Amino acid sequence: MIIHSRIEGTQLAGNLLGDPSERDLFVYLPPGYEEEQDRRYPTAYLLQAYGTTAEEIVNPPTDGQRWRPPIEDVLDPVFRRMGVPPMIIAIPDGWSRWGCGQWVDSPVTGNFEQYMLKDVVPFVDAHYRTIPESRSRGLFGFSSGGFGSWNLASRNPDVFGAMAVLSADSFLDMTHKFMLYKYLDSIWPEAPNGPIEGNEWSELVYDYAATYSPNPDKPPFYVDLPVAFPSGELIQEVWDRWLSFDPVVNVHGRLDNLRKLSGIMLDAGLHDDYNLHWGHRLLSHYLNEAGIAHEFTENAGNHGGRANERYQVSLQWLSKVLKHD
Amino acid sequence: MIIHSRIEGTQLAGNLLGDPSERDLFVYLPPGYEEEQDRRYPTAYLLQAYGTTAEEIVNPPTDGQRWRPPIEDVLDPVFRRMGVPPMIIAIPDGWSRWGCGQWVDSPVTGNFEQYMLKDVVPFVDAHYRTIPESRSRGLFGFSSGGFGSWNLASRNPDVFGAMAVLSADSFLDMTHKFMLYKYLDSIWPEAPNGPIEGNEWSELVYDYAATYSPNPDKPPFYVDLPVAFPSGELIQEVWDRWLSFDPVVNVHGRLDNLRKLSGIMLDAGLHDDYNLHWGHRLLSHYLNEAGIAHEFTENAGNHGGRANERYQVSLQWLSKVLKHD
């Protein structure tokens, strides 16, 4: 059963894109929740990927060549067919008009990290029978949602005790830098001037710039781009701001936090269309070097083709590492 | 809940390919079946597509780039999330070593129509609380499974009262005849001599020949091919045997039977990779010409991309047109 609420994202208010601060929040209650009125549950937060909304996860559009099942069809089998001990699953909204807030703080898209910490988690703990402790609170997500899981848990181990990181944005040098040049190609030979609707590269670059290298003093788009036009020179100072969000870069400074977590799971598809498995391998290598135990798996999927299955696997794993009643 | 049995396919025994006659049979029992011990249910038979097995529908392989959920994850939501009145769902095995028995009678691959009528249905009625009448018995299937649903119901309205035909093999002139020439290309300039493992066109052509134009007097492959080698001339007499199985051809001779059915549903994806929607449109036109009411829908899918969703929709519809207790 999924409960729909609208919550006020106080930490999103005033974002420069003018996106609404009131947001959807969906909460999945596991089988038995109604019957066992005194039982409390661990909570898993599902962070969405780039380009979608919490609403679309719950009620996917039907105009695609492939079916995306409603998330309820993915979650129910976890606790029924697979017999996983029950958890509450919260699905906050991370939408931005430029694609995704990337679950980080930005004056342009909104402070999504603070929103998770100060709006979403308190609301869920207040309205549902959660176990309101970090060791009973986990994160999971795919692509930008995996990236968000990494950054939220590795910065806030006192709030989130475990993370399942699925095909996360990482190793930006190899997986995202080329997008700057695809963007230049896509606007060539015109001058760049803000995101262009329907131009995928432009939308991606402006979304990342709005979240990783925002510049509130630079209207009307409020971003610094890490590439010069038309020369194509990389602007290293801006690019370094992007890299500070990259798991394979910031892992080195967060080892103490990472050691506090009850569990870290890294999973990616061997055929990831964006090669995000390259970053996962490197990240696992760095965790191993630091002696930090973690699950590391690779599946047969491309980018997204097995995401729903990996949600099921993630929840099976989270239910093991999170503390139950 | 899915119950696994092994049944003896008496009607498959002696097939010239030497495929086993003992087969898997899976039966899905809807929520509440256990609790309501006196209740009887309509039954929907799910016929599989070319190239798979009943076992793989229940436990799909995990080595693909995309996830195929276990069929239980598709069926449970029908009766839980969607609230459809419960039915029993039977999943017989139609596998052949050359791809699929196409759910028709052939001395080469086995008599799959008779197997359904004399082995499968009696077993299900004997072991589960079905309503053992045609008006409470339906068929559904995708691709070759839709083709099988059409042929079984349109020939046996006294056994099956309704059919949901999903992206069925049909209009073979436009959708299958070219395969004969792709096959010739694939073996060019060698002489054809039986199905070649890993050669998709060869496998398809021999499978169809084994089911549509078998020739027990022609060892070692026991088939007539409808194309001459190397000239590429169509052998009309053999091709006509294939066409006799084509829904857009045999519909004209089965109008009386079709009128006896409680329901006919035709559904195909607008982006079907094999253009099977072309046959669906023509079939619907002929049904309309004959004044036979039916559901006709087209979805946004390609061949297979929305099959699981269409199973859900089919069951919602079957539950309406089949008679419940």
Place this chain on the structure above:
Amino acid sequence: MIIHSRIEGTQLAGNLLGDPSERDLFVYLPPGYEEEQDRRYPTAYLLQAYGTTAEEIVNPPTDGQRWRPPIEDVLDPVFRRMGVPPMIIAIPDGWSRWGCGQWVDSPVTGNFEQYMLKDVVPFVDAHYRTIPESRSRGLFGFSSGGFGSWNLASRNPDVFGAMAVLSADSFLDMTHKFMLYKYLDSIWPEAPNGPIEGNEWSELVYDYAATYSPNPDKPPFYVDLPVAFPSGELIQEVWDRWLSFDPVVNVHGRLDNLRKLSGIMLDAGLHDDYNLHWGHRLLSHYLNEAGIAHEFTENAGNHGGRANERYQVSLQWLSKVLKHD
């Protein structure tokens, strides 16, 4: 050296599409033509394919991802590097606003067969030192140009003594009938109403209808389409008119004419994107059955990828079978 003229196509005048009757005519004069003022030469007519013009063959557009060399770069090596005995090569214009006149007579697109016979050939013979006899006159062309070569030579062996048929439109049942259904898909669910610019299937179907099944009594498009909308039923009577132009169909009635030719060459690529090699194989089979000698070759090309090389090979062959001074 290529000479450009403009000629009046008296046989094209009055076409219902309103295409101009004055046309480009390019004539390639081989090395030595200027020096040997008394010498006369055989003539090869190059018929263009669908969707292009004589002008584009001589001066190809430069905006493509791949280079198409000017035809002079293809013809010069034939007589220099390859040392082929010299011929005159005439390049008439077969353009139609709907794609191509297909080199046949139609009140809608214009009488392209008559134009070849009464306008083009007489002009070339009058202005250049040709040998004005059928045994010194050949045709060659690729795709629709191969189709045109076939129909012109097989109907007028007294004018054209040889033909090199390259990847010609043929076996329409397998290679063109599906286009009718792609066209229906492309306009679905709207009603068809004439060719739609930028809609490839619509353009192809209307072009073929204008040339194969014109109907001057049916304004504003003056064509009969061989498929019904929206049912998708084939209209056999109209389709038969298309088939009458199909080499694998009309070969049977033209055997006497074909026997009069000095040479027939059939060549197609094994990887033809439109599977035109299927028709070539069948055509060769029928010629063999009739005991008509011919060259039959298959090359490693796709549709068009080796066309220029095949022009060189065709000219080498034509120079052998046509009579020189």
Place this chain on the structure above:
Amino acid sequence: MIIHSRIEGTQLAGNLLGDPSERDLFVYLPPGYEEEQDRRYPTAYLLQAYGTTAEEIVNPPTDGQRWRPPIEDVLDPVFRRMGVPPMIIAIPDGWSRWGCGQWVDSPVTGNFEQYMLKDVVPFVDAHYRTIPESRSRGLFGFSSGGFGSWNLASRNPDVFGAMAVLSADSFLDMTHKFMLYKYLDSIWPEAPNGPIEGNEWSELVYDYAATYSPNPDKPPFYVDLPVAFPSGELIQEVWDRWLSFDPVVNVHGRLDNLRKLSGIMLDAGLHDDYNLHWGHRLLSHYLNEAGIAHEFTENAGNHGGRANERYQVSLQWLSKVLKHD
């Protein structure tokens, strides 16, 4: 007319791959060369791309889906149709069993730079009526041949006075670094152990390592790879050796040499499959910053699709900037 010789590559002898030092050398003599026995000509050296041979440029294989014309069909029109003042064109062989010597010195693949300077150029000057001076000697090439042109001319302006750099390997950070990871994917999870025949990524990486980061002390493959297995960490010290060959990197240290050249032409396709146009833009930017005049053009091609046309354009340009008699 093309003259074929075999020459001894004294500078290739002893290469660790054991490739032969005797090589093909093809020399194209322009129209009129035979007749004007006292005339001397500028010389343009055509450097081949990765994965081919001089022999294949002259006599391309005929088993491809697309025709590659013999180079004579590309060169003749330059001096006939286009009317370019005549030059001699030399085509040395740069083949290596691992793909290409990249026209640089390496103990593993052979000293291709020295071979050009000490074997090829002296032979051509000794046997043909060249103007044996740098201002009458130019280089041109596509892909690795453009890369070779850049490195040879920018290091030896006293030998080569001009270069036409076509779609050259450059900006390796964006265009080649990813290949290291594609290579890791391609051997995953096995350990890397030398180039694997038929594995494109493996072949590319080992070829570049053999030319850019050879290590004669490391049998049996004699290379340092710039990526660690299995971690995927970049080995910066080795990668820096690769970068030293990158035009966008070494341009900064060669400005004085570049100023000595009579002409620099940069040309790339806007749709280059390897994005080599990105490096061209950056290179042009750096040349502009240094005040070095040069031609900079972008064409509509993909990687290779317009290469022959660009050869024609390069020769037209080289004939202008090189000194004639």
